[in-house]
Amino acid sequence: MKLSEFDFELPEELIAKYPVENRDESRMMVINRETGDIEHKLFKDLIDYFDEGDVMIRNNTKVFPARLYGNKEKTGAKIEVFLLRELNRETLLWDVLVDPARKIRIGNKLYFGDDESLVAEVIDNTTSRGRTLRFLFDGTYEEFKDKIDELGETPLPKYIDREVEPEDAERFQTIYAKVEGAVAAPTAGMHFSKQLLKRLELKGIDFAEITLHVGLGTFREVEVEDLTKHKMDSEQAFITKKAADIVNNAKAKRKRVCAVGTTSMRTVETSVSTDGMLKPYEGWTNKFIFPPYDFSIADSMITNFHTPSSTLLMMVSAFMGHELMQKAYKEAIKEKYRFFSYGDVMLII
16 A cells, blocks of 8 residues: 555644543544444544453553753754653663754754753754753662653643643653553543543453554654555564454453553564464564554554554554445544543544
């Protein structure tokens, strides 16, 4: 398939700037892959589609305040620094993006905070906007992380075109987030409330927790018409033996296995045994799923409404079929569903 087959016109007003007041009251489009039927529900109705023994695979990564603003030495120019990943804990080396990049060269120093207690030195260029920074900080590693939490802001995607607000720290996060390392939220999981999780548990639905630290590569634009030539950025992933056992037991009993989000789906499809079962995993994944693709682990999926021509949309197309995906997205635009990170959700069964 070609890149141009995933383009569509999205009205600007359908891009969600804020989440709904109650997490589990986002609108939910339910799509049946076999019949092609489409239903319109609320996310809290999710419970009606699952039974005792079914399993949901969720990503427990936690977003950290990855966007910092510093000043360049001598000129005082304001520079945005987006922390991508920690390269070395001992020497405080980080892989980052800088903006505006043309002003930032090897050897430059950046100062953060009113008291300039955090300083970074540019030690390498990685891409046009990418740099390697060494942070210079007088204190323990824990104090350094506290300083990042204090100075950093919630890394809302650029298409949420507004200032970051205090509530975003909580809402741009799942309620079960616990393993810090993501610079973007696994957004499908943000619709779960404590009450809904409790109701699902009482019904006997089990949860398998995996970790994929979402990086900006998830949102990188595809720039090649031939999808086989697109390369995904690597992201760190973990599947414990416990999570694999929960999923495999459900599969053996022919129970429903649901991937909560594209990140969960990508993670489990990275580690499949020859007999189609889930294997424990610890490492990196750059798996790119686009049509045609045979899925091995999950038979249902929860996912938000994605940007045109994105790798996320391509995975959804591979899972539900391209024509049905196009039909569902036309319907979503007609019914004014809210799109992207703070938007509404679909359940594909």
